[in-house]
Amino acid sequence: MTRRTLGDVPPGCRERLLAHYGPSVEEWMDAAPGLLAEAASRWNLSLMSYHDAGHASAVALAMAPDGSRLVLKAWVEPIRYRHETAALRVWAGGPTANVVHAADDLSVAALELVGGQPGGDERPVRETQAVAAAVHRLHILGRRTPEPGVPSLAGFLHEVVLPRVHHRMGILDLDSHEGLAREVRHELADLSEVPARTTVLHADLYEENVIFDVERRPRLIDPHPVEGDAVFDWAFWSVYYDLERGMADRLATAARISRIPVPEITPWCRALALDGLLYYTEIGDPARPKIAAVLSSLMTCGAGRYR
Template structure:
């Protein structure tokens, strides 16, 4: 019998760190079994990835190849299914069935399913342009329909992040840590959503690991954390992770070129994408700094954010 919950599965480790997570893990085997019976699925060994979700290849009685995904219940995951239904296969994986109360999705299986980040035979610029094609499809969805489905807003999420940034800025930090970037991020997180020239349905976590090669379309998005708001919110994880721009000998040049390239492909303002990149890069530090004992990682990340801020003229 296939082991559906091997001890090396990352989600078991990550979710086992909190009482809430352990409670969900305790219920997970029964939930998987209930859904397996309801949708008459044949399940294979789960995918070895994901920090807060369990997913496994599945096959329906008619031979349709699918993926069963169950996510730890949290606000960011609440409307993933609604967004996927709204996109209806345009730029994203299709939903075959859903149990919203259980945070469970039966999804189209994307094959061959190679992550964009692992497609190293393609130059970074080519991967960026391929991802831009996907973003344009996702952004074409009706934001009013997304709002009606209960989807959150970029502005509200950014406002919560801004509050954290202001609290971090008010603390006493050693000189090597550029706390002024916390203040800059707080300002950007409040101003950028208000000044957006349009609103779209954003993916919310558009990194190259969430883009898979497919047969019916070159690339399809998965694992959305959807919201409505400024489209320029979306590109930074892609720009940061398609390869490490800060590892290049001249990261200013690389980032200037790539942000301009992506902005042109998307029809967005390059400086706006750069400003959101500053805010989103610093946002990660807002949380990680409290677990960074000697602050070395946080200092490095903020030095990278300073490069982005210089590039954006901020």
């Protein structure tokens, strides 16, 4: 029997996946509608429409027989599917989107729809404090199950981040930021984790990955999970949640909620900002001046105080 599909993935999804994976993803994009349709059929769901979002997956909205709606997500990479669903199960019942169904052979999962609509509900006024509390809660849940099936932060840093930083530093022209970049690069070897803070990390805390439910509570979605020191998430959130504003407030809030002193968080902030500066320089991203300004401001952070 031929299952009803939603047709080709949306143009925005196609563009983002091609940018992320290159031409080799074309074959998967052609197969994605069928993968979603197969998963919907298994779980007795009715496909409704695509949700044009994400850089590593195709996302659709589906309806269950009782009228409730779910998000169907098909991942390009089976390993990323396994890591993300493993982390979501560790965090089950916490401030994220719960896994309702999963098909390992398809790399497709049905997830809770947050806020009654794709993208969630409206953001609250006290957003910074609410998100910080959610990150802290996620870290508490992440400590309850050892070996959850996600890679280590140490491996990610030493096998991915540091090699690409050193490679890009050798080939890119950073103009006036060259001296700053070299100064931060020298700090990278001194980064060290505190084992007592090990947990399952979200590791992708951009603003777009934090949505809100109908009670204005944050849900942290689309993780790129690793297991390691909680300081990484706090640094990532401080730097990347909003490149234009609020970093000082986020950094202070991170230190207060996590009880990790600012001088321990800021070297990780600088490392992440350097990685971003090099990436944005390489691809000619218009966000390059913003991350350069963030990195420059982080060099004034010390002695437990952000100036």
